[in-house]
Amino acid sequence: MDYAIEAKGLAQWYGRRERRAIDGIDLAVRPGELYGLVGPDGAGKTTTLRILSSVMHAREGTATVAGFDVRRDAEAVRRRIGYMPQAFSLYPDLTVRENLDFFADVNQVREDVRATRIAEMLAFSRLEEFQTRRAGNLSGGMKKKLALACALVHSPEVLILDEPSTGVDPVSRRELWQILAEVVHQGVAVLVSTPYMDEAERCHTVGMLYEGRMVASGAPGELTADLPFGIIEVKARPRKRMREIVSQTAGVGAWRPVGDRLRLSVARANDQVRQVLKSLEATLTAESLDTRLLRAVRPDMEDVFVHRVAQARAGA
Ligand SMILES: Nc1ncnc2c1ncn2[C@@H]1O[C@H](COP(=O)(O)OP(=O)(O)OP(=O)(O)O)[C@@H](O)[C@H]1O
Numbered sequence: 009m010d011y012a013i014e015a016k017g018l019a020q021w022y023g024r025r026e027r028r029a030i031d032g033i034d035l036a037v038r039p040g041e042l043y044g045l046v047g048p049d050g051a052g053k054t055t056t057l058r059i060l061s062s063v064m065h066a067r068e069g070t071a072t073v074a075g076f077d078v079r080r081d082a083e084a085v086r087r088r089i090g091y092m093p094q095a096f097s098l099y100p101d102l103t104v105r106e107n108l109d110f111f112a113d114v115n116q117v118r119e120d121v122r123a124t125r126i127a128e129m130l131a132f133s134r135l136e137e138f139q140t141r142r143a144g145n146l147s148g149g150m151k152k153k154l155a156l157a158c159a160l161v162h163s164p165e166v167l168i169l170d171e172p173s174t175g176v177d178p179v180s181r182r183e184l185w186q187i188l189a190e191v192v193h194q195g196v197a198v199l200v201s202t203p204y205m206d207e208a209e210r211c212h213t214v215g216m217l218y219e220g221r222m223v224a225s226g227a228p229g230e231l232t233a234d235l236p237f238g239i240i241e242v243k244a245r246p247r248k249r250m251r252e253i254v255s256q257t258a259g260v261g262a263w264r265p266v267g268d269r270l271r272l273s274v275a276r277a278n279d280q281v282r283q284v285l286k287s288l289e290a291t292l293t294a295e296s297l298d299t300r301l302l303r304a305v306r307p308d309m310e311d312v313f314v315h316r317v318a319q320a321r322a323g324a
Pocket residue numbers: 022023028029030047048049050051052053054055056094203
């Protein structure tokens with residue numbers, strides 16, 4: 009078995025067949041691979057993950073998870089995966105430990121290993137100190153970590169997480185991703201959805217979903233290398249004049265503000281990035297702007313997403 013998760017041509021609709029929630033989704037995840045399904049609200053992330061968790065059947069397409077067909081062998085799939093739904097179901101009146109115990113019970117964790125496994129999960133999720141606190145009284149980040157621990161308590165081969173980091177403070181967010189990296193390191197195949205483009209950088213493989221279709225997939229480095237343009241960042245004052253100069257500079261494709269700087273995309277062909285840098289530097293100097301920053305930077309996942317969506321729209 010090469011892939012822990014393999015999906016081909018998945019399609020789903022809830023009402024009219026023409027209004028597809030997802031359409032023609034292919035994806036494959038190996039053991040020990042972290043796959044990020046990235047996309048905005050309504051892109052089809054939850055629909056895809058529900059199908060792969062055997063919670064719901066696809067209208068079209070096939071998928072195997074841990075070697076079993078999600079449609080024919082739903083029971084076998086469910087036993088081998090950990091699934092954390094977007095609106096996850098902890099029991100607020102039970103303590104942290106009782107929740108873990110409950111999930112261990114439901115997932116038939118053997119009596120002789122249960123105590124050890126729960127202790128491991130408490131340590132792993134950094135929740136040892138809070139084991140007697142009721143789940144309902146945990147912070148948002150701690151709830152997510154507990155839900156993750158509950159999804160892992162039966163040592164699944166495959167972990168499917170629907171937006172584990174949404175609504176979580178930055179510190180807990182980083183911690184969650186560290187925990188995921190450890191899980192992956194132990195050989196588990198992890199499929200995680202997120203609306204945050206910057207989190208895609210943490211994944212081995214990224215699948216970008218937009219309006220139910222996969223507009224890009226690959227390693228983050230490959231996706232950025234495939235872009236036909238480079239990115240220049242510029243920060244100068246007065247800002248209004250900086251924007252005017254940027255919009256009048258030949259070779260600048262699109263630009264958008266990010267914080268107090270502008271990110272410009274410039275075609276890679278014919279050494280254009282270097283030429284635009286030179287011409288911007290000359291103009292900013294000639295007009296005596298206070299230039300704080302002017303440099304070429306690596307494109308990010310958001311640049312990839314914006315480009316691929318534009319391409320998909322142009323093709324549609
Ligand atoms: N039960 C349902 N009934 C009708 N339409 C649905 C249902 N569930 C999802 N949809 C529609 O299917 C599309 C995909 O929804 P889905 O929940 O899979 O997206 P998502 O990427 O998970 O979004 P979010 O980031 O908001 O969780 C959306 O247009 C949504 O409105």
